[in-house]
Amino acid sequence: MKTILNLVWLVFGGFWLALGYFFAGVLCCILIVTIPWGIASFRIAGYALWPFGRTVVEKPGGSGLASTLGNVIWLLVAGIWIAIGHLTSAFFMAITIIGIPLAIANVKMIPISLMPLGKEIVPTSAPFVPTYH
Template structure:
């Protein structure tokens, strides 16, 4: 079922969403000072491309002051606008029965889009296991 939902997601918006995160990552990496947000954008792009079967967890060891400050800057510069776009897209997707799971996936992406630093994307069958252990 995850594969079917991922293919439907990919066709009805996931590709363009992932592409936008990927392009944002390139811009952030070009600007040098914003490389941490660029890396986070690349991570989110992969998640946006194939979201079903994966989930977002906090990185082990908690987030440091740098991640917290980085997330605050991100929220003010881009996070709010990305959240608005996810909510708008989710409402549009939820208008059809087949789009309801896609809308839920779109809403599920809001926390990592709002505060990308200090987060990790893992398979949902093991949400508390980290690749850092």
């Protein structure tokens, strides 16, 4: 079922969403100082391309002060606008019965689009990230 939902998602918006995150990542990496946001954008692009069967969890050890400050900057510069885009897309996807799971996936992406640093995307079969020693 996850594969079918992912294919429908890919056709009805996932490709364009992932492409937007990818280009944002490229832009952030070109600007050197914003490389952490670029890496986060690439991770989210992969998640936006194929979201069903994966979830977002906190990285082991939590997020430090740098991640928190980075997330605040991201939130003010881009996060709010991306979240509004996800909400708008979710609204239009929810109009049809087939689009309801896609709308839910869009809404589930809002937290990582608002605060991407300090997060990890893992398969839903393993929702807890193993600690690294």
